Amino acid sequence: MSAGPNVPGATPLLQARGLNKRYGRVTALDHADFDLYQGEILAVIGDNGAGKSSLIRALSGALVPDAGEIRLAGSPVAFRSPLDAQAAGIETVYQTLALSPSLSIADNMFLGRELRRAGPLGTICRMLDRKAMQRIAREKLTELGLMTVQSINQRVETLSGGQRQGVAVARAAAFGSRVVIMDEPTAALGVKESRRVLELILDVRRRGVSVVLISHNMPHVFEIADRIHIHRLGRRLTVIDPKAYTMSDAVAFMTGARAPVEVAA
Numbered sequence: 001m002s003a004g005p006n007v008p009g010a011t012p013l014l015q016a017r018g019l020n021k022r023y024g025r026v027t028a029l030d031h032a033d034f035d036l037y038q039g040e041i042l043a044v045i046g047d048n049g050a051g052k053s054s055l056i057r058a059l060s061g062a063l064v065p066d067a068g069e070i071r072l073a074g075s076p077v078a079f080r081s082p083l084d085a086q087a088a089g090i091e092t093v094y095q096t097l098a099l100s101p102s103l104s105i106a107d108n109m110f111l112g113r114e115l116r117r118a119g120p121l122g123t124i125c126r127m128l129d130r131k132a133m134q135r136i137a138r139e140k141l142t143e144l145g146l147m148t149v150q151s152i153n154q155r156v157e158t159l160s161g162g163q164r165q166g167v168a169v170a171r172a173a174a175f176g177s178r179v180v181i182m183d184e185p186t187a188a189l190g191v192k193e194s195r196r197v198l199e200l201i202l203d204v205r206r207r208g209v210s211v212v213l214i215s216h217n218m219p220h221v222f223e224i225a226d227r228i229h230i231h232r233l234g235r236r237l238t239v240i241d242p243k244a245y246t247m248s249d250a251v252a253f254m255t256g257a258r259a260p261v262e263v264a265a
């Protein structure tokens with residue numbers, strides 16, 4: 001059983017050691033380490049190009065690292081695709097959202113995990129259970145207080161940027177049973193919509209699910225993160241407690257203006 005970082009000897013829920021990834025001459029990950037504990041919000045911050053997206057893509061199965069190890073609840077895992085990570089309870093909201101614009105909100109919520117109608121004698125038949133998917137999608141979105149759209153059958157291409165973000169975040173929050181990873185979830189949002197997403201993240205933590213939040217928004221990071229992983233030049237530089245440091249301290253670490261402290265992971 002994993003537990004929080006303050007418990008001596010706790011096993012991280014999701015851990016990486018020595019991740020490497022090169023793109024030709026560019027080193028995106030350079031012996032990167034990572035620790036996420038159960039029920040915490042861990043922010044990952046760093047300058048543009050520091051390797052934050054590459055790190056979370058490796059943790060969510062979207063990128064296969066050249067070297068290094070990933071462990072989930074103490075056991076090594078080798079995700080070959082995001083579906084492998086999803087099956088292990090890890091959901092991700094990518095910057096690019098990965099929604100299908102021509103499909104409806106409900107279809108997007110269930111993309112890749114469609115529900116099918118029960119056949120005779122409890123067998124699963126090939127027919128999609130659209131009614132159930134629409135009902136559950138509506139319930140999830142209402143529960144999460146995220147949607148102001150008229151119909152669950154509305155095509156995603158007809159939604160605003162903020163509403164699309166809402167669908168992507170809701171999908172991850174609804175299905176991530178262990179870890180929800182969010183890459184800049186509030187970047188395209190207005191003040192009110194950002195607030196809803198932050199509340200949603202706190203809600204996900206309340207359910208005991210861990211959250212990884214990649215963000216350039218320092219006030220958001222300092223408001224909700226339990227710990228802050230600072231990434232620099234392809235690796236973890238340090239991890240800080242937001243209660244013990246200021247935003248200026250964090251920026252100084254990020255940009256190399258200040259030397260790192262010991263990793264408190």
Ligand SMILES: Nc1ncnc2c1ncn2[C@@H]1O[C@H](COP(=O)(O)OP(=O)(O)OP(=O)(O)O)[C@@H](O)[C@H]1O
Pocket residue numbers: 023026027028046047048049050051052053054055
């Ligand atoms: N598919 C790719 N092909 C070539 N280079 C890549 C690729 N993906 C990332 N890189 C490079 O790897 C480095 C790390 O990129 P990454 O996107 O992980 O950084 P980041 O910290 O998420 O940046 P940002 O904050 O700008 O999104 C960058 O130099 C980037 O140009």
